Amino acid sequence: MARIEFEDVAHSYLRRPxxxxxxxxxxxxxxxxxxxxxxLLGPSGCGKTTLxxxxxxxxxxxKGRVLYxxxxxxxxxxxxxxxxxxxxxxxxxDTMTVYENLAFPLQNRRMDKKEIHQRVHEVAEILDLTxxxxxxxxxxxADAKQKxxxxxxxxxxxxxxxxxxxxxxxxxxxxxxxxxxxxKEIHEQLKLxxxxxxxxxxxxxxxxxxxxxxxxxxxxxxxxxxxxxENPEHKFVGYFIGSPGMNFFGCHLDGNVAYVDGVGIKxxxxxxxxxxxxQGTLExxxxxxxxEVSPIPVENGLEAIVKNFEDLGSxxxxxxLLKDKTLYARLPEDVPVARGRAWIVFPPQKIxxxxxxxxxx
Amino acid sequence: xxxxxxSITKIVDGETHxxxxxxxxxxxxxxxxxxxxxxxxTSLLRLMAGLxxxxxxxxxxxxxxxxxxxxxxxxVAMVYQQFVNYPSMNVYNNIASPLKMxxxxxxxxxxxxRKTAAMLHIDNLLERLPAELSGGQQQRTxxxxxxxxxxxxxxxxxxxxxxDYKLREELQVELQEIFKERKAIVVYxxxxxxxxxxxxxxxxxxxxGCVLQTGATPYVYRRPATTRVAQVFSxxxxxxxxxxxxxxxxxxxxxxxxPMEGHLQSVPEGKYIFGVRPxxxxxxxxxxxxxxxxxxxALAEINGSETFIHVNHGEMHLVVQEDGIHPRHIGxxxxxxxxxxxxxxxxxxxxxxxxxxxxx
Numbered sequence: 001m002a003r004i005e006f007e008d009v010a011h012s013y014l015r016r017p018x019x020x021x022x023x024x025x026x027x028x029x030x031x032x033x034x035x036x037x038x039x040l041l042g043p044s045g046c047g048k049t050t051l052x053x054x055x056x057x058x059x060x061x062x063k064g065r066v067l068y069x070x071x072x073x074x075x076x077x078x079x080x081x082x083x084x085x086x087x088x089x090x091x092x093x094d095t096m097t098v099y100e101n102l103a104f105p106l107q108n109r110r111m112d113k114k115e116i117h118q119r120v121h122e123v124a125e126i127l128d129l130t131x132x133x134x135x136x137x138x139x140x141x142a143d144a145k146q147k148x149x150x151x152x153x154x155x156x157x158x159x160x161x162x163x164x165x166x167x168x169x170x171x172x173x174x175x176x177x178x179x180x181x182x183x184k185e186i187h188e189q190l191k192l193x194x195x196x197x198x199x200x201x202x203x204x205x206x207x208x209x210x211x212x213x214x215x216x217x218x219x220x221x222x223x224x225x226x227x228x229x230e231n232p233e234h235k236f237v238g239y240f241i242g243s244p245g246m247n248f249f250g251c252h253l254d255g256n257v258a259y260v261d262g263v264g265i266k267x268x269x270x271x272x273x274x275x276x277x278x279q280g281t282l283e284x285x286x287x288x289x290x291x292e293v294s295p296i297p298v299e300n301g302l303e304a305i306v307k308n309f310e311d312l313g314s315x316x317x318x319x320x321l322l323k324d325k326t327l328y329a330r331l332p333e334d335v336p337v338a339r340g341r342a343w344i345v346f347p348p349q350k351i352x353x354x355x356x357x358x359x360x361x
Numbered sequence: 362x363x364x365x366x367x368s369i370t371k372i373v374d375g376e377t378h379x380x381x382x383x384x385x386x387x388x389x390x391x392x393x394x395x396x397x398x399x400x401x402x403t404s405l406l407r408l409m410a411g412l413x414x415x416x417x418x419x420x421x422x423x424x425x426x427x428x429x430x431x432x433x434x435x436x437v438a439m440v441y442q443q444f445v446n447y448p449s450m451n452v453y454n455n456i457a458s459p460l461k462m463x464x465x466x467x468x469x470x471x472x473x474x475r476k477t478a479a480m481l482h483i484d485n486l487l488e489r490l491p492a493e494l495s496g497g498q499q500q501r502t503x504x505x506x507x508x509x510x511x512x513x514x515x516x517x518x519x520x521x522x523x524x525d526y527k528l529r530e531e532l533q534v535e536l537q538e539i540f541k542e543r544k545a546i547v548v549y550x551x552x553x554x555x556x557x558x559x560x561x562x563x564x565x566x567x568x569x570g571c572v573l574q575t576g577a578t579p580y581v582y583r584r585p586a587t588t589r590v591a592q593v594f595s596x597x598x599x600x601x602x603x604x605x606x607x608x609x610x611x612x613x614x615x616x617x618x619x620p621m622e623g624h625l626q627s628v629p630e631g632k633y634i635f636g637v638r639p640x641x642x643x644x645x646x647x648x649x650x651x652x653x654x655x656x657x658x659a660l661a662e663i664n665g666s667e668t669f670i671h672v673n674h675g676e677m678h679l680v681v682q683e684d685g686i687h688p689r690h691i692g693x694x695x696x697x698x699x700x701x702x703x704x705x706x707x708x709x710x711x712x713x714x715x716x717x718x719x720x721x
Contacts, residue, residue, distance in 0.1 A: 043525065044495070177671065181660040185691055199525050205663035205686075225663045226686045242666045243530060289666065289684065312558045313582055314640035314682060330666070332684070333640070 001193050002068045002160035004032040004055060009064035011050055017062065024050045025061070026217040032161075034069075035191040037184075039204035042214035043240070049165060051214065052197045056163050057081045068160055082160040084153025088169045090145035092152065094138040098129055101137055102151050109156075123154045126186060143175045147182070154186070161193040168203060180206050201241060213237050235285065235357040244288050244317060247327040248354070251284045258284050258353070261323040263302055268348045271360075280356030290350035291329040293318055294343045295336070301343025309337050320344060362388040362423055362513060364409060364546050369418035371404055371570075378404045379415070380570045386548060391540050391562035393578060394550040396593060401570040402550040406516045409548060411435045422513070437514040438507035442522050444499035446491040452478070452502050453487040459510040477509045480539060497528040504532075508539065515545040519552065533559050554596045558582060566590050583718035588634055588711035597639045597669050597680040599705075604635040611635065614677055619652045619701040624715050633714070634707040639669065639682035641703035644695070651698040654679070661689040672697060 011025040020026060025047050032038055032055075040048040053059040054066060057078040066074045073081055092101045102120045111119075124130045127147045132140065137148060146167060153162045168176050184207060187194055198204050204211050205225040212222045213236070220234035221227075225241075232238035238246030251258040251265075256272040258265045265284065267275070275282060294301055302322060309318040311333075318329045318337050322344060329344070331337055353360040364386045371379040379401050386392045394402050407413040408420065411432035420428045427435060438459070446455045453474055460470045478484040481501040491499055500520060507515060520536075521529045537560060540547050551557055557564055557578055564578040566585075573593070574586045585591035591599045602613040606628055609621045613635055621628060646653070656672035656679065663669075668687040672679050672695070681697050689695065706715040 043527070177660060177662060180662065181671070181691070184660060188691060201526065202662060202664040205665060206661070225665075225688065229665065229686050240527060243526070243664075245527070245530075310559055310561070311579055312555055314638070315684065 001034050001191070003034040003070075004161060004193065004195075005067040005070075006030045006054075007065040007067065009054060009061045009066060011054060011059065011061045011063075023062070024217055025054070027064070028219055030212075030219060030222070032193060032195060034193055037187045037194045037196070037207060037209045039196045039198060039208035039211045040214055041198060041201060041204035041211055041240075044199060046214040047217040048197045048199075048214045052163055052165055052195065055161070055195060056083055056085060082156075082158060084156065084159050084162045086146070086149045086153060086162065086164045086167045088166045090142065090149045090170075092137050092145060092148050095136065097134055097136055098124070098140070098148055099133040101148050102129075102133075102155055105152055105156055119155050119157070123151045126154070126189065127151050127182065142170045143172070143179055146171065146179065150183075150186075154190070154192075159192070161195060164194070164196040166198055167196075168198075168200075176203075183207055205241075213240065215240075229287070231359070232285070232352070233359045235283070235354050238285050238287075238352075242287060242289075244328045244330065246285045246287050247291070248283045248285045249325050249327075251282055251353075253282065258282075258351075260284060261325060263323055265302070265346050265351070266300060266348050267351055267353075271348070271351060271353055274360045275353040275355075278353070278355035278360040282360075283354045283357075285352045285354055286346055286350055288317070288328045288330040290347055291320075291327070292345040292347070293320070293329050293331060293335070293337060294345070295338060295341075296343065298343050298345060301345050304342055304344045306337060306339050306342045308339065362544070362546050364514065365419075365421040365424075366405075366408075367419040367421065369405075369408060369415045369420070371401075371408065371413070372416045378570050379408070382418070382570075382572055384565060384572065384575065386546055386563075388544060388546045391537075391560045392546070392548045393557045393560050393562060393564045394548065394567055395552070395554065395557045395564055396550075396567035397552055400567045400593075402567055403518055404570075405567065406439070406518050406548065406550060409514065410437050410439050410516055412439075435514065436510075436512045437516065438510060438512040439516040440500075440503050440507045440518065440520045442519045444491070444496060444503055444523070446499060446502050446506070448491055451488050451490055452483060452494070455491065455502050456487075456505045456509050459506060463510070473509050477505045480508070481505045481535070497524055497532070500524060500532075504536075508543075511545070513545055515543065515547045517547070517549045519550055521556070522552070529556075536560075554582070554594050557594070566593055568593055584713065584716045585705070586713050588636065588707050591636055591705060591707075595638055597682060599636050599638050600642065600679045602635045602637075602677060604633050604706075606630050606633060613652075615675060617652055617654055617674075619699075619704070620650075621701075623702050624717055624719055625701060625704065625706065628706050628715055632709055634709070634711065636705035636707060637699055637703050639680040641699065642679060642681040643698045643700075644670070644681065644683050644687060646696075646698045648698075648700050650702070651700050653696050653698055656695060656697055658689045658691055658693045658695060660691060661687065663688065670697075 006028050008027050010023050010027045012023045014022050042048050054061050065072055103116050106116045196207050213220050215236040221237045228241045249260040251260045253275050256267050304320050304322040307319045307321050309316050316331045320327050366382055366384045369382045396402050408415055456474045457470050483501045561578050564581050565575050566573045574590045585594055604611045604613040611619050654674050656674045659671040661670045668683050670681040703717050
């Protein structure tokens with residue numbers, strides 16, 4: 001298995017890139033640790049597939065170097081990098097049996113028949129494919145086919161990493177969680193380096209130990225699901241992770257108080273200090289889940305209007321007007337809420353400040 | 362305005378797609394049709410639109426029989442799952458297309474197109490071709506085209522299903538505002554319980570071509586009349602545990618005992634199906650009344666704001682939904698808790714006997 005390193009990698013699809021906007025991938029320095037399960041998550045067009053193709057060798061980056069275990073592989077094609085790939089659509093030989101499909105990569109490497117037999121059975125066991133080893137691949141459902149594509153990567157014990165490009169796109173929604181579970185089990189059992197590209201936050205956060213959030217050709221944060229939720233390092237992460245996304249307001253500071261449209265919101269001393277030192281446009285951010293809404297005046301409560309609320313069964317979303325600003329609060333199902341006057345509490349320990357979109361620390 | 366479906370049946374190649382459906386659908390509130398894939402939602406919309414004819418039964422619009430009336434003679438607009446636009450026309454002409462036959466002046470058309478485009482935030486894209494738009498912008502164009510004409514019947518067939526979740530979130534909020542302003546009869550199909558709840562209004566729960574339950578959306582969510590309705594109207598799926606009531610205690614599965622108090626009091630002795638939604642199973646014990654269930658983790662799915670923990674208790678598979686992020690290792694043994702006051706009770710035929718919300 002391999003530790004994969006990007007040394008100032010940048011990529012442009014233009015022949016002569018001039019300005020920063022010409023780059024699909026802006027300068028990235030990053031390390032994917034050996035044995036880690038990573039997800040690359042971001043909206044369409046953020047550069048995540050480009051990044052994956054640079055890792056696999058389908059693309060040679062315009063700038064920078066790609067290292068596998070310290071060895072420069074920047075100009076090596078995929079077949080020389082010893083990686084396995086699983087794409088959106090299953091890639092396999094329809095006319096062969098499941099066994100033959102799984103054995104194929106090993107036969108190409110002229111492995112001994114006995115060893116092949118053993119290895120194929122091991123992998124089939126892991127993927128719950130043992131019972132259909134003799135079946136022709138053509139007759140199988142999409143999820144079984146996708147497991148075979150994955151199995152063709154897993155049979156090779158020398159594989160450096162397995163790369164996935166939106167592998168669950170063609171799978172029925174109610175079968176997805178079975179495959180997510182399978183992938184997770186495989187990672188826990190085999191400790192392979194897995195890199196998984198998706199635009200689906202559930203898939204990314206469930207699958208990965210570390211989620212890499214991409215936005216406009218940059219990695220804006222790498223973290224555990226918890227870190228992304230509790231401590232978004234970029235406004236985009238606050239918006240993209242969680243539903244509804246984080247509330248943001250332009251603000252200015254005076255001591256330990258942030259002023260939003262003239263309304264003062266108390267901050268923790270540490271947050272305020274860091275904010276005072278920061279450069280750029282300052283914004284205050286808070287997760288809808290952390291806002292408290294009371295129908296009667298409470299300590300530190302700011303007077304506001306609940307304009308609307310939606311009962312979503314397991315929780316409610318209140319749309320609140322604080323002066324001219326609209327904000328969303330996510331409330332537990334048993335918290336009563338009504339339209340009209342309300343008092344909103346911003347718990348200071350949950351408030352984040354952002355300068356030019358980046359978390360102030 | 363109202364649309365009445367009177368004993369509608371649709372049979373295609375010997376297969377019953379819709380089975381004896383009678384419904385009255387009114388303007389003034391969003392009408393949601395909730396059902397799994399292949400429940401018959403699209404078939405029903407196509408009949409309402411006049412794209413297909415029923416095998417039996419009548420369709421009445423404000424009391425007037427329109428059963429045989431072809432779609433072009435009806436005042437109807439439809440939005441599909443796939444982003445359907447005219448590929449050779451720019452956004453402006455796509456939106457304007459339904460107005461071209463109406464005898465409006467160019468100035469009136471221009472005003473309507475710009476107003477509708479602004480409502481859907483695509484007024485800066487009017488010169489673009491559909492191929493130059495993102496998926497979200499393409500669907501905004503299709504929605505604008507359906508709104509521009511003020512049709513009497515506005516039909517939306519899972520319009521947001523092919524958009525990524527952030528776009529879906531935005532459009533759900535915007536569409537609600539737009540529907541409020543409309544006089545039309547709005548019918549919106551979805552497979553997603555949360556989308557149905559977000560839209561509110563009235564709901565028709567459809568399954569295998571049959572109407573299972575109708576009513577105000579939040580009401581039906583809290584009192585699903587049958588086990589099947591609760592399954593369709595719960596995602597992640599509702600947990601069912603077989604139970605035997607004896608004395609004033611129910612034994613669920615092999616070894617979970619709960620007292621038959623509160624709303625469960627009136628349930629007589631016998632065999633039942635106990636249902637509890639995933640958000641009413643908890644990872645922490647918040648009440649003395651809770652029953653503890655020892656389970657093994659199958660997978661913790663994290664969606665950003667919530668975690669769905671799939672667990673097994675013996676043969677039983679359960680899903681726990683918790684707010685926030687709660688990673689758990691596959692195979693680890695944990696306890697989950699349930700409060701007896703959260704159970705729905707169904708008889709063996711699947712009919713609702715007791716709901717946690719019956720007092721509301």
